Amino acid sequence: MEKIINNINFNEKGLVPVVVQDVTTEKVLMLAYMNEEAIKKTLNERVAHYYSRSRQKLWKKGETSGNMQKVKGFAYDCDGDSILLTVDQIGVACHTGNYSCFFKKVLKENEKEKHILKKLYTLIQDRKDNPKEGSYTNYLFEKGLDKILKKVGEESSEVIIGAKNKNKDEMIYEISDLIYHLLVLMVNEKVSIEEIKKELLRREKVKSIRE
Known part of the structure; x- marks a missing residue:
């Protein structure tokens, strides 16, 4: 666990951006942030935990809504300054009720x-x-x-x-x-x-x- 933490380049606020992808559909669901504690909880419990910048506290995805994310994969990029989380999404990912937070499309695929x-x-x-x-x-x-x-x-x-x-x-x-x-x-x-x-x-x- 410590080896993973040491390979992550947190920003000045101790956070790292996380891209969340559905393991089945391969669609990008959301962008969130993790601190060291969120990473540890996510890997230990195999359920996504993030750090809320607005509330300045740790939060477990789906804890109140039931739209939890079961973690299936965890990877970080070559520079260690971003994380890719693949999950089994229960329910929807976005607080608006949309399946993915990325629903405001400018250029649409076919x-x-x-x-x-x-x-x-x-x-x-x-x-x-x-x-x-x-x-x-x-x-x-x-x-x-x-x-x-x-x-x-x-x-x-x-x-x-x-x-x-x-x-x-x-x-x-x-x-x-x-x-x-x-x-x-x-x-x-x-x-x-x-x-x-x-x-x-x-x-x-x-x-x-x-x-």
Whole structure:
């Protein structure tokens, strides 16, 4: 612990800025400050503690709101004058009620491209909740699980054929079809994208332990 503290370059007020990032979404949640005591409590308890410059006191994130941050990673930069904290965010990070404090955007990333899978999942969920006449997605839901599974099997076979044909364009097309039908299956069986992400993260963690 003392070695870590000695490697941190605190400013003249004994503080160091902390960038907080969601371990699952990788979104930056907030910027806060820590003093030596906050660092020690954070590392010992694995729950984020910060130093409030306005109140001039130590505070535990979520102590009153319930929006606590379970610490998953702690790193400092090459100069030791800033910290990156990766957390499992419970609830929202911002006191305004927003998920992240950085919601006032000037230049926006292309959300349509970045979150295309989530957007497609949401659209499929909406088709299930609000059926639309003539919708192929609703046709699958109406036919039920067996039909959906049949389509997943068919599309899997098409991917295999595309791969055997060494046809990249065909593979891209068929993989896209397969992903769509898998999302339909997920919605039908109430499996969320977040649950898949968590399982993949769990496997990554197990792999790192084994290695």
